[in-house]
Amino acid sequence: MNSRLGRAILVGLLIATVLGWSSVLGSGLGLTVLVVVALCVAAVGGLWWLTQRAGDAHAAVRERLGRAEEGHHHAFAGVRLQVEDDGRHVWVGGAGLQKVLGQREPEEAQAARHAGAWRRNERGLLMLRVDVAIQHLATMPGRDEPRVQRLRRYLERDVLYPAQRRHEAARPSRAASAAGSAAPTPPASRPLPEDPA
Structure with missing residues (x-):
């Protein structure tokens, strides 16, 4: 019983x-x-x-209060990192990187260091391409510091590589949808074999 x-x-x-x-x-x-x-x-x-009922109410309150935090799903050493994925590249907020590294420099200097690999998002925040930021972390002065190495590994493991896998998974579906809309191509013509009789 x-x-x-x-x-x-x-x-x-x-x-x-x-x-x-x-x-x-x-x-x-x-x-x-x-x-x-x-x-x-x-x-x-x-x-x-x-x-x-408390579970439903808790979820509703979290959703309502979490709207301002949307896009802040990454954090390193207690600092929120704004990460955006536009389908081609993954971008990380420059201010968050500065805060994690304990540096203070103007955004213009950061943008110049990452020439051609920065943009401003819809709110006007400086966003840097993650792959270029990782490359910079690997070559910057102080690159041997444990904090810089951990940040570089974090960006590679938890931000860049998962995004690359998502982008690769999306590519075949794009190619298939593009091929499905195109007209079928006829098979290549080749000469027929001659009849021996």
């Missing part, structure tokens, strides 16, 4: 015994016990109902 079922049967027998003896003795204890049991059942049932 299930232990929960056994406990429920035991509690039921205990309540039935108390109510039976209270009715035999003619006291008002039976009514009091019945009211207390009803209140306990209502409290436990209400708690169960609240816990079932």
